[in-house]
Amino acid sequence: MSMKFNTIILVDDEPAHATLVERNLRREGFNKDIVKLERGQEVLDLIFGLGDYEHRTSPDFPLILLDLNMPGKSGMDVLKEIKSNVETSHIPIIVLTTSDDPAEIEQCYQLGCNAYIIKPVMPDEFREKMGELGKFLNLTSMPSCSTIVQVDAKLDDKEGDV
Amino acid sequence: MQERRSFYLLIAIMGVVALVTMFVTNMILYQVAFNEKEQSLVQTAQSQARLIEAMARYNRQTNRVDWETPVGERGPTSLLSKRAAADTISQLKDAHQHFPGFGETGEFVLAGIENENIVFLLRHRYDVSEEPDPIPLYSEYAEPTRRALLAQSGVMVGKDYRGVQVLAAYEPVDVLNFGIVAKVDMNEIRAPFIKGAIYTFFISMAMILFGSVLFRRITNPIINRIRESEHRYRSLVEEINEWVWAVNKEGVITYSSPYAKGLLGYDDQQVLGRKLIDLVDKQSKDNLPRGFQGHPTHIHAVNNIELLVNKSDGQSIVMELSAVPVFLQGRTFSGYRGVARDISERKQAEQLRNDYQHKLEQDVAERTAELHEINEELKNFTYIVSHDLRSPLVSIVGFSNEVKFDVESLLAELDIQSLSDITSERLESTIPESLGYINKAAEKMEGLITNILELSRLGQRSLELELVNSAEIVDKNIKALAYQLDKVELTIKELPELNTDELALEQIFGNLLGNAVKFLQPDRQGEISVWAERDQYCWHFFIKDNGRGIAEEDIEHIFEIFRRVGARNVAGEGMGLTYVQTLVRRLGGRIQCTSTLDKGATFSFSIPIISTESQRMI
Numbered sequence: 024m025s026m027k028f029n030t031i032i033l034v035d036d037e038p039a040h041a042t043l044v045e046r047n048l049r050r051e052g053f054n055k056d057i058v059k060l061e062r063g064q065e066v067l068d069l070i071f072g073l074g075d076y077e078h079r080t081s082p083d084f085p086l087i088l089l090d091l092n093m094p095g096k097s098g099m100d101v102l103k104e105i106k107s108n109v110e111t112s113h114i115p116i117i118v119l120t121t122s123d124d125p126a127e128i129e130q131c132y133q134l135g136c137n138a139y140i141i142k143p144v145m146p147d148e149f150r151e152k153m154g155e156l157g158k159f160l161n162l163t164s165m166p167s168c169s170t171i172v173q174v175d176a177k178l179d180d181k182e183g184d185v
Numbered sequence: 186m187q188e189r190r191s192f193y194l195l196i197a198i199m200g201v202v203a204l205v206t207m208f209v210t211n212m213i214l215y216q217v218a219f220n221e222k223e224q225s226l227v228q229t230a231q232s233q234a235r236l237i238e239a240m241a242r243y244n245r246q247t248n249r250v251d252w253e254t255p256v257g258e259r260g261p262t263s264l265l266s267k268r269a270a271a272d273t274i275s276q277l278k279d280a281h282q283h284f285p286g287f288g289e290t291g292e293f294v295l296a297g298i299e300n301e302n303i304v305f306l307l308r309h310r311y312d313v314s315e316e317p318d319p320i321p322l323y324s325e326y327a328e329p330t331r332r333a334l335l336a337q338s339g340v341m342v343g344k345d346y347r348g349v350q351v352l353a354a355y356e357p358v359d360v361l362n363f364g365i366v367a368k369v370d371m372n373e374i375r376a377p378f379i380k381g382a383i384y385t386f387f388i389s390m391a392m393i394l395f396g397s398v399l400f401r402r403i404t405n406p407i408i409n410r411i412r413e414s415e416h417r418y419r420s421l422v423e424e425i426n427e428w429v430w431a432v433n434k435e436g437v438i439t440y441s442s443p444y445a446k447g448l449l450g451y452d453d454q455q456v457l458g459r460k461l462i463d464l465v466d467k468q469s470k471d472n473l474p475r476g477f478q479g480h481p482t483h484i485h486a487v488n489n490i491e492l493l494v495n496k497s498d499g500q501s502i503v504m505e506l507s508a509v510p511v512f513l514q515g516r517t518f519s520g521y522r523g524v525a526r527d528i529s530e531r532k533q534a535e536q537l538r539n540d541y542q543h544k545l546e547q548d549v550a551e552r553t554a555e556l557h558e559i560n561e562e563l564k565n566f567t568y569i570v571s572h573d574l575r576s577p578l579v580s581i582v583g584f585s586n587e588v589k590f591d592v593e594s595l596l597a598e599l600d601i602q603s604l605s606d607i608t609s610e611r612l613e614s615t616i617p618e619s620l621g622y623i624n625k626a627a628e629k630m631e632g633l634i635t636n637i638l639e640l641s642r643l644g645q646r647s648l649e650l651e652l653v654n655s656a657e658i659v660d661k662n663i664k665a666l667a668y669q670l671d672k673v674e675l676t677i678k679e680l681p682e683l684n685t686d687e688l689a690l691e692q693i694f695g696n697l698l699g700n701a702v703k704f705l706q707p708d709r710q711g712e713i714s715v716w717a718e719r720d721q722y723c724w725h726f727f728i729k730d731n732g733r734g735i736a737e738e739d740i741e742h743i744f745e746i747f748r749r750v751g752a753r754n755v756a757g758e759g760m761g762l763t764y765v766q767t768l769v770r771r772l773g774g775r776i777q778c779t780s781t782l783d784k785g786a787t788f789s790f791s792i793p794i795i796s797t798e799s800q801r802m803i
Binding site for chain 1: 568571572573575576578579580582583584585586587590624627628631635638642
């Protein structure tokens with residue numbers, strides 16, 4: 024499984040959060056496409072070429088930054104559908120959500136998410152975490168990407184501190 | 186009154202028996218006396234006859250020739266005989282004058298026949314020597330004399346020349362052609378017996394009377410006792426609110442106490458003669474032992490069997506019946522007897538109770554389900570709240586960060602000197618200060634949310650009961666607080682092993698010990714003691730300190746969420762005690778606090794004692 028990507032699909036029902044994530048990533052120097060979506064169904068349509076996205080081409084190498092708590096199709100549903108489909112299971116998904124419920128984290132990893140990040144709430148943590156995410160995405164978006172194992176491990180470590 | 190009649194009958198029977206006995210005895214004695222008299226009369230008559238004959242024969246021989254009478258004048262032999270007879274008679278008379286006679290009426294009569302008349306020649310009676318007048322030969326009188334004169338010999342009862350009934354022995358006197366009769370009046374023979382009978386009659390009557398009185402005297406107390414006891418039992422049987430009954434071996438009611446009216450609506454007389462089983466409703470007939478249906482094969486006592494019974498007014502009641510079989514002489518089955526009572530009300534009450542119980546169980550189940558639902562909702566609520574509360578927080582923190590970044594950028598891009606004092610002050614201090622407050626508030630908010638979440642997760646964690654050594658747990662906590670406890674005087678009493686959740690107990694002790702240390706007064710020697718007490722159901726743990734204590738009005742609030750009471754100069758989230766209370770409650774215990782401000786506080790919590798047995802059942 025490769026983590027190579029050239030587009031970030033940012034799914035969040037809260038436009039403010041999406042704006043914050045985008046701004047922070049850009050500030051860190053991330054220069055690839057960022058597609059912002061507000062509904063779980065929209066991601067699925069985009070990935071599988073359905074509904075409004077039927078005649079549009081989906082990004083070649085997307086990475087999904089996924090919020091869990093959304094009306095309609097939840098992030099968990101989206102994660103499940105993408106990761107259980109052989110054709111799309113290679114798409115990297117990073118869950119980015121407010122919940123720190125261990126059971127929920129456990130469930131996401133079981134469904135195949137590549138990383139789980141709790142949305143930073145503490146001011147110092149916010150800046151730090153966003154910076155790290157930006158650096159990470161900058162690194163992995165390069166054609167010769169580093170191994171995902173290391174990155175995952177780093178992200179896991181961060182989680183443990185929360 | 187039955188008894189009185191029986192008593193009189195008994196006396197009458199006694200009287201009759203006495204009379205019959207007396208009569209028979211008298212008759213036998215009379216018969217014997219009669220026979221004896223008869224024999225003696227016969228003997229007398231015969232011996233007299235033979236004596237007279239001998240005398241006559243002798244007189245005839247000595248008078249064969251009449252010496253003094255000339256031959257020519259001498260009469261025929263008959264005359265001679267006549268003379269001899271006369272001689273004999275005179276000799277007899279002479280003899281009899283010196284003979285006292287026999288009995289009061291005993292009489293000796295000599296008679297001959299003359300001109301178809303009975304002529305009495307000699308009659309010995311008292312001093313009277315006068316012969317009675319002649320009597321015609323054939324008359325109803327003097328039968329014995331007649332028979333003697335007709336040469337018959339024997340004994341008989343008949344009328345004598347006076348026409349009086351006599352017992353007479355008659356004998357002919359051959360030589361003189363006389364007849365002799367020895368007789369005695371029947372009255373004389375009978376007299377002693379009649380007298381005896383009268384005496385015995387009166388004596389036995391007197392005896393019977395005396396006996397009866399005595400009998401009554403002796404039996405009356407016994408009868409009274411029996412009557413009294415019978416009355417006692419009868420009234421007991423008749424006055425209790427239970428139907429006392431008896432049936433024969435066919436199951437027919439032979440006794441019924443008056444309570445039948447109260448129980449069944451029938452008079453006791455109305456049920457007599459009916460089969461008990463016929464009173465019982467069809468559907469509960471089988472509850473009665475078969476012994477009641479005339480099947481003497483299944484005979485056994487029954488205790489409190491329930492029968493549906495139809496009363497006389499058609500109303501149905503539940504009757505509880507107990508019965509014991511009765512055996513004649515301990516062997517032959519002769520029926521049942523027992524008691525019965527109306528338990529309809531009890532049955533209704535039981536039914537009602539069952540209904541209530543059922544309803545209660547249902548209610549409890551419903552409530553439990555409701556509670557469960559509410560609990561689920563609460564969990565979801567906590568989850569959603571923490572999620573949704575966090576979401577705006579992310580924005581607040583994030584955008585405050587954005588503003589901070591922008592301000593920093595502005596400061597870098599602009600020349601500070603060219604800005605007015607106010608603008609530079611805003612950019613350099615006012616705005617960062619505001620952002621600092623925003624962040625601080627956000628931080629606090631996040632702390633609260635985290636606490637709520639933790640508390641809710643606490644309720645969801647499943648407990649694991651195991652044998653836990655509380656001494657070890659306290660020891661562990663004390664080690665963790667070693668630095669703060671350095672100068673504190675610690676007293677740890679002996680602590681028990683108990684079945685509970687180890688992690689929960691550890692957290693409880695951790696919080697309480699932590700609080701005890703935290704709130705010690707810096708200006709005096711700290712003292713903390715820990716001990717445990719046991720009652721029937723629980724272990725009670727006590728943690729006592731001599732710290733600043735809690736004001737009386739605050740004590741009731743200390744376990745409330747986010748509440749910090751008293752002085753605010755000690756760091757803390759105000760969650761500890763809420764946390765501890767939740768944990769104690771989850772373990773099935775209670776927590777409480779007693780305290781005096783500035784003197785110290787004692788926290789105590791209980792943990793129920795769970796045996797290994799019941800632990801397995803959980």
